[in-house]
Amino acid sequence: MILNQIAREKTKELIILKAPKRSLYEALDKPGISIIAEIKRASPSAGTILEDINIPLRVNQYEIGGASAISVVTERHFFKGNIGMLKEAKKATPLPVLRKDFIIDKIQVYESLFAGADALLLIISLIEEEKKLRDLLNLAYELGMEALVEVHDEEELITALKCDAKIIGFNNRNLKTMTVDVNRCEHLMSFFKKLDPKSKRKVVAESGMKTKEDVKRLKELNFDGLLIGETLMRSSSPDKTIRSLLGGE
Numbered sequence: 001m002i003l004n005q006i007a008r009e010k011t012k013e014l015i016i017l018k019a020p021k022r023s024l025y026e027a028l029d030k031p032g033i034s035i036i037a038e039i040k041r042a043s044p045s046a047g048t049i050l051e052d053i054n055i056p057l058r059v060n061q062y063e064i065g066g067a068s069a070i071s072v073v074t075e076r077h078f079f080k081g082n083i084g085m086l087k088e089a090k091k092a093t094p095l096p097v098l099r100k101d102f103i104i105d106k107i108q109v110y111e112s113l114f115a116g117a118d119a120l121l122l123i124i125s126l127i128e129e130e131k132k133l134r135d136l137l138n139l140a141y142e143l144g145m146e147a148l149v150e151v152h153d154e155e156e157l158i159t160a161l162k163c164d165a166k167i168i169g170f171n172n173r174n175l176k177t178m179t180v181d182v183n184r185c186e187h188l189m190s191f192f193k194k195l196d197p198k199s200k201r202k203v204v205a206e207s208g209m210k211t212k213e214d215v216k217r218l219k220e221l222n223f224d225g226l227l228i229g230e231t232l233m234r235s236s237s238p239d240k241t242i243r244s245l246l247g248g249e
């Protein structure tokens with residue numbers, strides 16, 4: 001009977017929704033550098049990258065290659081994403097799933113939870129007010145999720161530390177100009193080490209990483225994780241690409 005089938009499907013969805021969250025922090029806590037592999041259809045700087053994606057297959061390839069977590073860009077108008085992509089990714093993997101969008105309101109935090117996100121992105125240059133960042137961060141924690149707090153300059157980094165962000169992303173891309181400066185991460189890391197020398201926080205480098213030399217350099221700077229999108233989306237064998245970025249063949 002169709003109603004029985006519907007009920008079975010619903011039960012599966014609810015199990016995922018109500019299950020304890022998978023920890024991005026823990027995924028970044030293991031020895032060596034962790035890769036957060038991203039699913040991104042398009043971006044304002046790159047245009048369309050890959051429109052037709054088999055999400056379960058790609059997530060699987062990311063996993064086989066050795067990714068520690070999955071990021072899904074769900075923004076609709078500029079990145080051609082949608083929240084359904086996140087649900088699909090979550091069903092296809094045991095890894096933590098990060099929702100990458102432009103979150104400015106509490107309702108989007110609930111929306112992320114309902115889609116199955118384990119963590120969400122909070123961009124300081126977008127949120128601007130410290131109190132608002134705190135509120136969004138606290139709501140995510142209350143609901144059992146984690147947050148990757150994205151900064152791109154010293155001032156934003158200070159705000160992230162004041163709000164006690166546990167996972168901080170240094171974005172090489174300036175979202176106001178869309179330009180990438182791969183030295184930004186390096187620069188912010190040296191500032192961070194002075195501000196918080198015995199840090200338990202996890203630090204992730206974001207954007208513009210292409211080669212294993214890039215990965216090696218960031219590993220030497222003590223980054224816990226790297227968020228890589230375009231390079232993996234343009235690869236027809238992302239599993240091999242991840243493996244080679246991590247230094248294997």
Ligand SMILES: O=P(O)(O)OC[C@@H](O)[C@@H](O)c1c[nH]c2ccccc12
Nearest residue numbers: 100206207208209227228229230231
């Ligand atoms: O595709 P790249 O250059 O590897 O970058 C990935 C990720 O850092 C980038 O997609 C990103 C960083 N911050 C964002 C905020 C919203 C959307 C996307 C992003």
